Amino acid sequence: ETGVTQTPRHLVMGMTNKKSLKCEQHLGHNAMYWYKQSAKKPLELMFVYNFKEQTENNSVPSRFSPECPNSSHLFLHLHTLQPEDSALYLCASSQENTPARKDTQYFGPGTRLTVL
């Protein structure tokens, strides 16, 4: 049990659909992250939230829109995706995301996204 849950576990969508991925952490952490994992590539950090404020956006296309209503929940809203966006999307959390810290990140099981 990692303490980080993600729903749905699998998602198939067309390029014109709008869907959302949900992440919830039960660890009392204040930082949450979205990563994209594609085959044979390093994990790509997409977004970072610290105390509900977005602190990092790694040049992610606007068709991905994050939302962090509170420290325990993180969403990734998807619209007009492309087939190359098919990947495993991982959510993670850590105690904080501030310059002086090097906290362990705890991951959810991921959402396997397929864009047709």
Place this chain on the structure above:
Amino acid sequence: GDSVTQMEGPVTLSEEAFLTINCTYTATGYPSLFWYVQYPGEGLQLLLKATKADDKGSNKGFEATYRKETTSFHLEKGSVQVSDSAVYFCALADTGNQFYFGTGTSLTVIP
């Protein structure tokens, strides 16, 4: 910039064989180092970590020692089991709490 380089797989071993997965890093500060494991169909799980030079992280028979002089954090296990089959990721967290992951090494252990 910071980065992690780990040996490419896939690695295939027989049960009870010795495992080494090499990991080297480049960092501007004094990073913390991690090994994560990803079992099929699951997310990444923390396997072990070390926060300063000469620290040894260990868990479930796996070990890795933080070697500052060689900028390495190689993962070892003396006797692997079929259940160890997974993808292993080396990672570092540097000042600013940014995580950098390696590309992952796939391990298959055959009976």
